């Protein structure tokens with residue numbers, strides 16, 4: 001009695017199970033596993049839990065490990081209720097106080113024996129290397145340190161599992177069927193070892209091997225159908241009222257870094273990771289190229305507007321320059337060249353394939369169109385050179401700006417109001433004549449052009465106008481002049497300063513003569529006071545539209561590409577995260593904290609990203625010039641790409657954040673894993 005009292009006062013580690021009831025609920029069906037179980041285990045000795053398969057032995061161990069919350073009753077370890085432990089306390093408990101040998105070992109099968117132990121020693125504290133060596137020798141594993149665990153026999157795995165459980169001399173060892181995979185001799189070695197350990201620690205062994213119980217047990221708890229049989233195990237805690245001083249060690253958990261696991265993950269999923277890396281490189285290259293090109297094209301296009309000979313149309317006029325005092329500036333006066341004169345000039349210079357048209361740009365300046373009773377001004381008119389009657393083509397911007405509901409065959413009324421002052425010269429008076437004309441056009445089609453930023457446009461036929469103007473009488477004017485004058489006559493008669501004037505002609509040069517003509521007009525000596533102005537407005541405005549459209553398309557493209565690769569990264573990370581549940585459960589029960597475990601899964605994509613980024617930059621520099629040359633030669637451009645370090649830095653940071661984010665989402669959304677079911681025997 002006296003002896004017992006002393007020893008129980010000195011007890012520091014112990015397990016107390018009180019009125020324990022466990023009922024599982026599966027699909028609303030209750031599975032009672034344990035009812036009203038009470039016992040008390042001292043700080044030292046080897047105790048057995050014995051019973052038939054399915055009687056609840058493993059469940060009891062899981063309850064002691066704190067993986068389930070009991071339906072009723074409680075378990076105390078060192079006078080502390082397991083179910084009220086904080087996350088931090090639990091982590092410390094797994095790390096320092098308890099060693100678990102799982103029924104199905106739960107080792108990292110694709111790591112070596114040495115790596116398995118080194119992960120455990122990274123997590124746990126106070127590792128005695130000599131003890132580990134001694135165990136390795138004892139369990140005949142010393143020469144298999146570099147062997148992968150999957151190549152070990154069941155017995156060897158079981159022994160390795162035990163070494164891992166014992167690695168820091170825990171005060172409590174829980175072993176679920178530790179000899180299940182062992183031959184007789186090995187069983188004896190193992191049991192002898194556990195017996196020895198039980199001189200200083202509490203060893204709790206689950207078994208259905210009665211022989212072992214008889215030979216080694218200090219006491220046992222037997223699960224029977226009708227209840228529990230306790231052999232040499234107290235039902236109640238003799239120190240119940242004794243306030244045992246708790247070990248109030250509260251260490252802030254440091255984040256630990258499990259390099260072997262990270263390295264293993266990087267190579268284990270090598271195909272996946274290469275794929276992931278490639279997708280990063282791909283979207284990186286697309287992004288860098290796209291932005292560089294856009295910036296470059298944008299600058300280049302500004303130059304192009306003024307320098308690029310783009311169409312086989314020239315505006316032709318005679319130019320009179322009056323210089324302003326001594327300055328280099330001059331006032332240029334344009335005058336329309338007589339068509340006959342122009343034809344002769346061109347023939348003399350051996351340009352035989354050309355067409356001369358009147359340029360109606362000015363003429364159409366003060367026009368108004370009428371659609372459904374509404375009038376609109378300042379519509380952009382673009383000549384279209386194919387022959388049409390009174391049909392026009394409009395662009396989509398036109399439709400969306402002016403016509404609410406477009407049906408085919410809508411009529412547009414074109415009104416032009418012009419003033420003709422040159423008349424005064426004819427009759428030597430100050431009369432100015434205003435006249436109107438009015439034509440109905442039919443929208444022939446809506447041309448799909450690059451819509452972004454484009455202005456509403458009408459494409460009309462020069463030939464039609466020329467024809468129309470040459471046939472339609474300018475009635476007001478002709479009544480004064482007393483002869484039949486057409487609008488076209490008026491136009492041709494007009495003086496330079498008349499509001500109604502065609503100042504110039506359009507000259508169409510055949511495509512094959514175009515470059516020769518360009519050369520010809522570049523050589524100014526040939527052309528006296530004629531000006532050939534290569535009107536690039538149409539093509540340049542389209543070109544700018546195209547660039548802007550392309551840029552928007554590019555942005556969308558980049559977003560899609562990036563989203564795709566981020567989605568790939570996200571789903572791969574998510575997948576590896578989900579498929580690593582068991583691994584995380586093992587780490588948790590070894591005493592690792594959640595942050596350290598998560599670190600492995602966040603670092604993995606980030607490392608791949610880092611490598612891909614460097615790879616991407618190298619690749620970019622390798623392919624930059626060939627691609628640039630190809631594009632420049634295809635488009636006769638002169639693009640260069642020299643993104644700054646700053647640009648790369650921004651891209652790096654943006655990608656980094658997005659990848660970090662996509663790696664973190666799985667961690668944030670995944671619920672706590674059910675550790676017990678993850679570690680269940682397969």
Ligand code: ADP
Pocket residue numbers: 024025026031033051052053054055056057058059060676677
């Ligand atoms: P054993 O004594 O063979 O180790 P277990 O403790 O593993 O038995 O299982 C005892 C009973 O509890 C079994 O009927 C099993 O189906 C049930 N059980 C164990 N774990 C769970 C669980 N997580 N959910 C539902 N039932 C469970």
Ligand code: MG
Pocket residue numbers: 057058059103176
């Ligand atoms: Mg079991």
